[in-house]
Amino acid sequence: ETGVTQSPTHLIKTRGQQVTLRCSSQSGHNTVSWYQQALGQGPQFIFQYYREEENGRGNFPPRFSGLQFPNYSSELNVNALELDDSALYLCASRLAGGRADTQYFGPGTRLTVL
Amino acid sequence: ELKVEQNPLFLSMQEGKNYTIYCNYSTTSDRLYWYRQDPGKSLESLFVLLSNGAVKQEGRLMASLDTKARLSTLHITAAVHDLSATYFCAVDMGSNYQLIWGAGTKLIIKP
Numbered sequence: 001e002t003g004v005t006q007s008p009t010h011l012i013k014t015r016g017q018q019v020t021l022r023c024s025s026q027s028g029h030n031t032v033s034w035y036q037q038a039l040g041q042g043p044q045f046i047f048q049y050y051r052e053e054e055n056g057r058g059n060f061p062p063r064f065s066g067l068q069f070p071n072y073s074s075e076l077n078v079n080a081l082e083l084d085d086s087a088l089y090l091c092a093s094r095l096a097g098g099r100a101d102t103q104y105f106g107p108g109t110r111l112t113v114l
Numbered sequence: 115e116l117k118v119e120q121n122p123l124f125l126s127m128q129e130g131k132n133y134t135i136y137c138n139y140s141t142t143s144d145r146l147y148w149y150r151q152d153p154g155k156s157l158e159s160l161f162v163l164l165s166n167g168a169v170k171q172e173g174r175l176m177a178s179l180d181t182k183a184r185l186s187t188l189h190i191t192a193a194v195h196d197l198s199a200t201y202f203c204a205v206d207m208g209s210n211y212q213l214i215w216g217a218g219t220k221l222i223i224k225p
Binding site for chain 1: 118147149155156157158159162202204212213214215216217218
């Protein structure tokens with residue numbers, strides 16, 4: 001158990017819809033990152049939030065957006081869903097500060113876009 | 115652009131054998147992570163390697179880092195079935211701990 005939870009576990013949407021995925025970080029972790037993992041591939045970095053502000057973004061379009069809240073929870077929002085958005089979405093939290101800090105991953109949300 | 119390559123991508127081996135997974139990366143980084151993922155599950159942290167020559171061991175797994183060669187290895191000693199999983203290496207881009215991941219090595223250990 002990493003102390004990081006995500007909801008929902010599974011989700012089915014249709015093309016063009018919007019979706020919100022939720023993550024609850026470990027208590028005290030001030031940084032959360034979101035990743036997209038397509039089947040059979042490694043995770044792809046979407047973006048990272050530190051103290052409620054985005055401070056890094058991967059190669060994802062603006063229809064991927066996020067929020068981080070003071071209570072260590074965060075959201076990933078995806079607008080205008082496309083078929084290629086079908087993937088496992090992982091959030092990971094850590095406490096920024098030390099060199100050896102490790103990201104702790106949640107169990108993921110499996111999104112299927114039909 | 116930082117690229118991370120793992121090989122092999124698939125490995126089937128017998129219990130009791132030794133093998134090594136390789137992780138090459140294309141630009142300078144002094145922070146490399148190894149994770150394990152079981153089918154349908156999330157990612158479990160195995161090792162964090164922070165400096166050239168770093169070596170860490172946990173049970174039958176040993177990881178090392180050579181920053182000059184831009185190479186990390188994950189060595190499996192006397193494999194057991196429970197080690198069957200997909201293993202990922204991930205390299206820190208050097209900015210805000212954004213990780214670039216390899217494609218993963220799917221390891222199957224047969225009794």
